[in-house]
Amino acid sequence: xxxxxxxRDVNKFYGTAVQAQVxxxxxxxxxxxxxxxxxxxxxxxxxxxxNILGTxxxxxxxxxxxxxxxxxxxxxxxxxxxxxxxxxxxxxxxYLLPExxxxxxxxxxxxxxxxxVSKEVTERANxxxxxxxxxxxxxxxxxxxxxxxxxxxxxxxxxxxxxxVVLADEPTGNLDSDTSEKVFGMLREINERFGTTFVxxxxxxxxxxxxxxxxxxxxxxxxxxLKK
Amino acid sequence: MRxxxxxxxxxxxxxxxxxxxxxxxxxxxxxxQLFIGLLIQGLQEDLVNSxxxxxxxxxxxSTRDDRSIVDWEDLVKQIEESxxxxxxxxxxxxxxxxxxxxSASAVPSVLLRGFDFGAADAxxxxxxxxxxxxxxxxxxxxxxxxLAEDLGFSIDQSITILTAEGRTTELIISGFFDLRVxxxxxxxxxxxxxxxxxxxxxxxxxxxxEMQVSDVFEADSIAAGLTETLRFEGIxxxxxxxxxxxxxxxxxxxxxxSLMIQVFVIIAxxxxxxSILVITVVxxxxxxxxxxxxxxxxxxxxxxxxxxxxLIGIGGAVxxxxxxxxxxxxxxxFALGPDGExxxxxxxxxxxxxxxxxxxxxxxxxAAVVPARRSARLTPVEVIRNG
Numbered sequence: 001x002x003x004x005x006x007x008r009d010v011n012k013f014y015g016t017a018v019q020a021q022v023x024x025x026x027x028x029x030x031x032x033x034x035x036x037x038x039x040x041x042x043x044x045x046x047x048x049x050x051n052i053l054g055t056x057x058x059x060x061x062x063x064x065x066x067x068x069x070x071x072x073x074x075x076x077x078x079x080x081x082x083x084x085x086x087x088x089x090x091x092x093x094x095y096l097l098p099e100x101x102x103x104x105x106x107x108x109x110x111x112x113x114x115x116x117v118s119k120e121v122t123e124r125a126n127x128x129x130x131x132x133x134x135x136x137x138x139x140x141x142x143x144x145x146x147x148x149x150x151x152x153x154x155x156x157x158x159x160x161x162x163x164x165v166v167l168a169d170e171p172t173g174n175l176d177s178d179t180s181e182k183v184f185g186m187l188r189e190i191n192e193r194f195g196t197t198f199v200x201x202x203x204x205x206x207x208x209x210x211x212x213x214x215x216x217x218x219x220x221x222x223x224x225x226l227k228k
Numbered sequence: 229m230r231x232x233x234x235x236x237x238x239x240x241x242x243x244x245x246x247x248x249x250x251x252x253x254x255x256x257x258x259x260x261q262l263f264i265g266l267l268i269q270g271l272q273e274d275l276v277n278s279x280x281x282x283x284x285x286x287x288x289x290s291t292r293d294d295r296s297i298v299d300w301e302d303l304v305k306q307i308e309e310s311x312x313x314x315x316x317x318x319x320x321x322x323x324x325x326x327x328x329x330x331s332a333s334a335v336p337s338v339l340l341r342g343f344d345f346g347a348a349d350a351x352x353x354x355x356x357x358x359x360x361x362x363x364x365x366x367x368x369x370x371x372x373x374x375l376a377e378d379l380g381f382s383i384d385q386s387i388t389i390l391t392a393e394g395r396t397t398e399l400i401i402s403g404f405f406d407l408r409v410x411x412x413x414x415x416x417x418x419x420x421x422x423x424x425x426x427x428x429x430x431x432x433x434x435x436x437x438e439m440q441v442s443d444v445f446e447a448d449s450i451a452a453g454l455t456e457t458l459r460f461e462g463i464x465x466x467x468x469x470x471x472x473x474x475x476x477x478x479x480x481x482x483x484x485x486s487l488m489i490q491v492f493v494i495i496a497x498x499x500x501x502x503s504i505l506v507i508t509v510v511x512x513x514x515x516x517x518x519x520x521x522x523x524x525x526x527x528x529x530x531x532x533x534x535x536x537x538x539l540i541g542i543g544g545a546v547x548x549x550x551x552x553x554x555x556x557x558x559x560x561x562f563a564l565g566p567d568g569e570x571x572x573x574x575x576x577x578x579x580x581x582x583x584x585x586x587x588x589x590x591x592x593x594x595a596a597v598v599p600a601r602r603s604a605r606l607t608p609v610e611v612i613r614n615g
Contacts, residue, residue: 047612047613051609051612051613054521056521056607056608056609056612057609076525076526077525077526077527080520080523080524080525080526081523081525082523083521083522083523084522084523085523089521089522091518091612095514095517095518095521095611095612097515097518097519098242098515099238099239099241099242099515100238108519108522109522109523111231111234112231112519112522112524112528113523116230157522169612
């Protein structure tokens with residue numbers, strides 16, 4: 001099977017005066033349509049790894065390939081376009097834009113491409129919001145929704161542009177266990193229904209065990225790579 | 229572009245109080261700038277009007293010993309055919325001759341000015357200045373207010389005019405004028421051109437040709453144009469600017485100081501906008517970070533803040549111009565002189581008002597450049613890592 005994202009010999013340092021290495025010679029790839037998790041203690045470098053996978057951060061050395069394309073030589077503008085079309089992000093702190101309604105937030109990735117919102121896109125947004133169960137509050141401002149509703153809005157938003165891969169950083173991190181169960185189930189359902197690749201960063205082993213592949217990061221190195 | 233604009237508009241609308249505050253800040257700056265500008269312009273226009281508005285601005289005088297221009301009809305024709313004619317609003321030939329008025333109490337020396345009342349009215353507005361009596365006919369004369377009071381003259385009284393050559397003429401007083409300058413009221417007596425020619429025995433002659441121009445500050449170049457085109461012996465073209473250098477330098481000093489105040493007000497406004505927008509970038513850094521993660525380019529992220537600057541600039545300019553206009557109207561309505569007339573007249577210079585608005589808009593956009601650059605430099609990781 002083809003790889004949707006691939007890291008080759010990636011190192012990452014932080015700091016200029018005092019340098020700290022966060023990632024050590026990471027070689028890692030994820031197959032199209034797979035459902036994966038990355039686990040590790042806080043500070044292990046798993047979020048940095050995810051940010052590099054999502055081209056939000058650049059590696060100090062090594063190569064990052066997204067959908068077969070080499071990204072290290074790309075300019076910021078090209079990376080932005082790549083992210084917009086290929087990658088969906090879900091973050092621990094949902095990061096909805098509080099100035100916009102739930103529906104507007106979901107439509108945001110489409111509008112970023114300077115395209116005018118067509119009927120089809122609105123329908124798709126409504127459908128996604130129905131799937132994640134927030135169609136009741138779609139015209140609420142982001143600040144007028146519960147934490148779970150906001151996170152589900154963020155999931156719908158991540159999926160709007162039909163991304164090839166969704167990168168999720170602790171998507172259930174600040175939700176109670178019931179809601180977190182539901183949200184996780186939703187991600188799984190979307191993976192099966194649309195064939196979207198998922199890479200989920202979590203520190204929750206129970207959640208990780210429900211994925212098809214678990215990659216464990218310890219102190220910036222891959223310690224375990226378990227495929228079911 | 230459209231996306232950046234709609235995000236900018238939404239950012240501004242979602243924090244209404246802050247947006248109103250910035251717009252108010254710009255408006256006050258613009259209104260002060262506009263008010264000062266209009267005030268100084270009004271002041272200068274008033275000053276120019278009262279100084280040279282009712283006098284000759286470009287004057288052709290004789291350089292001959294007898295101070296006369298003989299073939300003056302030809303001269304007027306030449307002026308009317310010259311290239312600067314469109315800038316000349318009034319032409320009036322005049323014959324000045326120094327005479328004495330003999331009365332029981334005194335023999336004051338006055339200047340008898342004879343002119344064509346039709347033409348001269350455009351310059352001096354004499355018809356409106358005759359406060360008693362009528363316009364003089366042949367053999368009649370107008371006396372200034374102060375002179376009439378000093379000598380106790382009355383209308384239809386006959387007076388004797390004595391020229392320097394010792395010739396006397398009897399003239400009838402047809403009325404009294406008031407040019408609002410006491411020294412002129414004392415030293416001028418006005419009659420028709422032919423009356424003056426008869427009195428001074430200078431038949432068919434004038435001593436000068438007086439003109440008003442449409443733009444008083446062009447008087448020197450118009451005079452120069454006349455000097456170049458007129459083919460006439462024994463004349464010189466004078467203009468008010470050469471004769472009023474002190475007034476001109478006063479006006480210029482006023483213009484420069486007014487301009488400096490305006491420039492500094494606008495700089496203060498621009499700095500205010502810039503600092504508020506920089507704070508806004510910090511406030512919105514989460515949003516910018518997440519937008520960039522979703523694929524917003526650095527350019528679009530900076531455009532958001534340029535549009536914010538432009539939008540509040542437009543708002544501030546419109547409100548500011550209205551406010552400035554209101555201030556000016558209020559000033560001319562309430563700041564009245566003892567005669568009930570405004571201390572400074574209101575001159576609605578629409579070009580200047582539009583320019584003020586445009587400068588406010590431009591300053592707002594320029595002020596948004598620094599925040600826009602900050603927004604462009606922000607990386608999504610900074611925001612995501614710091615929660």
